[in-house]
Structures are given as structure tokens and as C-alpha cells.
Amino acid sequence: MNVYVLAIIFCLVFIFIAVELIRRQKLQEQYAILWLILGFVMALLSLFPGLLDPISHSLHIYYAPSLLFLLGLLFSLAFIMHLTLVISKLHRKLTRLIQEVALLQEQLRGKESNS
Amino acid sequence: MIKRESFLSMKTLAIIPAFNEEKSIASVIHAIKRAQPDMDILIINDGSKDRTSEVARATKHAVVIDLPVNLGIGGAMQTGYLYAARHNFEIAVQIDADGQHDPEALTQLIAPLLSGQLDCCIGSRFLMKTSYRSAWNRRVGILFFTWMIQWMIGKTFTDPTSGFRAVNRPIIELFANYYPEDYPEVEAVVLLERQKFRVKEVSVLMHARKAGRSSITPLKSLYYMVKVSLAVFITRIRNVS
Numbered sequence: 001m002n003v004y005v006l007a008i009i010f011c012l013v014f015i016f017i018a019v020e021l022i023r024r025q026k027l028q029e030q031y032a033i034l035w036l037i038l039g040f041v042m043a044l045l046s047l048f049p050g051l052l053d054p055i056s057h058s059l060h061i062y063y064a065p066s067l068l069f070l071l072g073l074l075f076s077l078a079f080i081m082h083l084t085l086v087i088s089k090l091h092r093k094l095t096r097l098i099q100e101v102a103l104l105q106e107q108l109r110g111k112e113s114n115s
Numbered sequence: 116m117i118k119r120e121s122f123l124s125m126k127t128l129a130i131i132p133a134f135n136e137e138k139s140i141a142s143v144i145h146a147i148k149r150a151q152p153d154m155d156i157l158i159i160n161d162g163s164k165d166r167t168s169e170v171a172r173a174t175k176h177a178v179v180i181d182l183p184v185n186l187g188i189g190g191a192m193q194t195g196y197l198y199a200a201r202h203n204f205e206i207a208v209q210i211d212a213d214g215q216h217d218p219e220a221l222t223q224l225i226a227p228l229l230s231g232q233l234d235c236c237i238g239s240r241f242l243m244k245t246s247y248r249s250a251w252n253r254r255v256g257i258l259f260f261t262w263m264i265q266w267m268i269g270k271t272f273t274d275p276t277s278g279f280r281a282v283n284r285p286i287i288e289l290f291a292n293y294y295p296e297d298y299p300e301v302e303a304v305v306l307l308e309r310q311k312f313r314v315k316e317v318s319v320l321m322h323a324r325k326a327g328r329s330s331i332t333p334l335k336s337l338y339y340m341v342k343v344s345l346a347v348f349i350t351r352i353r354n355v356s
Contacts, residue, residue, distance in 0.1 A: 098182055098183060098190070099193065102180045103180065103198060106179070
């Protein structure tokens with residue numbers, strides 16, 4: 001078995017898992033789209049490895065697979081940055097939610113002791 | 116709920132963030148009540164594991180808000196400012212729950228706000244020589260932040276980490292919407308200066324803490340120093356509206 005067959009199998013499994021996660025509603029569509037795009041780009045490149053050569057050549061990259069690593073790394077970095085953004089936003093929302101719950105509880109306690 | 120006499124002309128709230136302070140909280144509440152009978156007292160119990168909430172409620176002098184999850188000092192204080200904003204308080208005073216802040220100094224702290232001279236008044240341990248002595252690493256941190264604020268806004272605050280401070284209505288509304296996290300005192304000073312509020316220090320006496328330990332270890336304080344410096348720097352260069 002050569003590395004290309006392995007790569008194709010890996011991509012197919014990856015896409016299958018992504019689709020399955022979307023089907024079970026464990027993955028929100030906004031992220032699902034990203035993962036699917038990544039899966040298809042990877043599958044395309046492993047099906048037609050010749051595609052890589054002209055692109056890397058035009059970028060003066062002499063070893064074509066390193067373009068793959070570069071793209072993979074950039075994608076991962078962008079995705080991690082996006083996730084930290086989402087977490088920060090969630091953190092802010094959660095803080096406000098906790099504060100509102102606490103204020104409501106206090107209000108409720110005040111009402112109960114009055115009546 | 117709490118009867119108001121005409122001693123204070125403005126509706127004033129003392130906000131006390133408390134995390135595991137069952138030993139000192141009651142005496143702090145009683146001391147405030149003695150010094151300022153007309154001031155409303157609000158305890159923000161920041162998810163304490165001990166009986167802070169029950170002890171505070173038992174005094175019958177304070178409203179207690181229990182945060183279901185520990186938010187840290189910033190989130191807890193903001194809850195207090197939210198409460199102050201929604202209950203139309205005109206002045207809010209932050210006081211530590213560990214007994215370091217002397218409620219006798221509240222009059223000095225609030226006076227410039229009552230007369231409309233200042234928007235925010237900070238109680239400083241170091242403005243004049245007092246008997247207060249702090250650990251050397253604490254002192255280094257305070258000096259560092261004094262220097263940093265001086266460098267950024269060109270004004271000297273001798274005790275920028277002091278949590279003993281009074282603010283007026285516009286700042287209450289600002290803090291209800293936006294309040295810095297984790298170690299918010301230094302950042303808040305820069306934020307207020309940036310928003311052109313009139314901020315000044317008055318000299319106050321502080322006690323050594325009565326019970327409990329400071330949550331700040333040397334390693335943590337280094338982490339906080341870096342983190343707060345970044346936050347202060349960001350506050351300096353962005354516009355919070």
C-alpha cells in the first residue's frame with residue numbers, strides 16, 4: 001500500500017466522520033462547513049498529487065509536500081484563533097448569565113420574605 | 116427595606132465582594148453599620164465554600180447576593196455595580212471583606228463625591244505615612260503599577276491596587292456594563308482616566324488583614340503582574356464605550 005492510497009483512505013474516513021457528526025447534530029453547521037472543506041481539499045490533493053507541483057513551484061517551494069504542511073498549519077492556526085474567540089465570547093456571556101441569575105435569586109428572596 | 120435617615124444626602128451602597136470570609140464578614144458589616152448607619156450594605160458571595168453567606172445574612176444589616184459559580188473579584192464586583200445601577204444608587208463604595216479597610220474612613224472617601232468634586236475617590240495607604248506595612252513583594256507590585264500608570268497617563272497614584280474606593284452614578288453605570296476581570300483595580304484607574312473621569316486618592320489608614328490569607332502567592336503575583344500590565348496597556352490604546 002503506498003502513501004497516496006493511505007492518504008485517500010484517511011480523507012474518506014475524515015469526511016465520513018464529519019458528515020456523521022453533523023447528522024447526529026453534534027457539530028454546528030458553521031464548523032461543519034470548515035471541516036468539510038478541509039476534508040475535500042485534502043481528498044482532492046491526495047487523489048491528484050500532481051496538482052500540488054505547479055502550485056508549490058509557482059511559490060518557489062522545492063519540496064511539494066511542505067506546501068501541504070504549510071496549508072495544514074495555517075488552517076490549524078486560523079481555526080484555533082477562531083475557537084479562542086468563540087470561547088472568549090462564551091466566557092463573557094456566561095459571566096453575565098451567572099450575574100443575572102444571582103440578582104434574580106436575590107430579588108426572589110426579597111419578594112418571598114415580604115409576602 | 117433598610118430605613119434611611121437624612122445623614123447621607125445621596126443613596127449610598129457599600130459593595131463587599133466576599134470569598135470564604137466567614138470569620139471576618141460579620142465584624143466588617145457591623146463596623147460599616149456603626150460608622151455609616153444610613154449606608155446600604157451589599158455582600159457579593161462569590162461562590163464561597165464556607166458559611167460566608169449565612170453569617171452575612173444573620174447580621175440582618177446586609178443584602179446578600181450568592182453567585183452560583185465563582186466569578187473572581189472582577190465578575191463579583193460587576194454584579195455589585197449591576198445591583199447599584201438597577202436600584203438607583205448614586206454612590207457605590209467598594210470595601211474588602213477581610214477587615215483591612217476601616218469604615219471610619221468612609222466619610223473622607225465619600226465627601227469629595229457628595230460635594231461633586233470627584234467622580235472616583237480611592238483610599239490610599241501610602242499617600243501619607245501611616246503605620247501600614249506590607250510584604251515586600253506586594254510593595255514591589257504596587258510600585259510597579261504606580262510607575263506604569265504614571266508612564267501611561269502621566270498621573271501618580273500611590274496605591275493603585277487599593278480596593279477601597281468610592282464612585283458616583285456615571286461610573287456605576289459604566290462599571291455595570293464593563294468591568295475589568297481578575298485583578299481589576301489598576302485597570303479601572305486607567306479606564307476611568309481614559310474616560311476623563313475625575314479620579315483622586317485620599318489618605319486612609321489600613322489594618323493588617325484580620326482573618327484568612329491573601330489569595331496571592333509570589334508565582335501568582337508575577338502572572339498577575341504580566342496579565343494586568345497587558346490589560347492596562349490594552350485599556351490605554353482601545354476605546355471602551
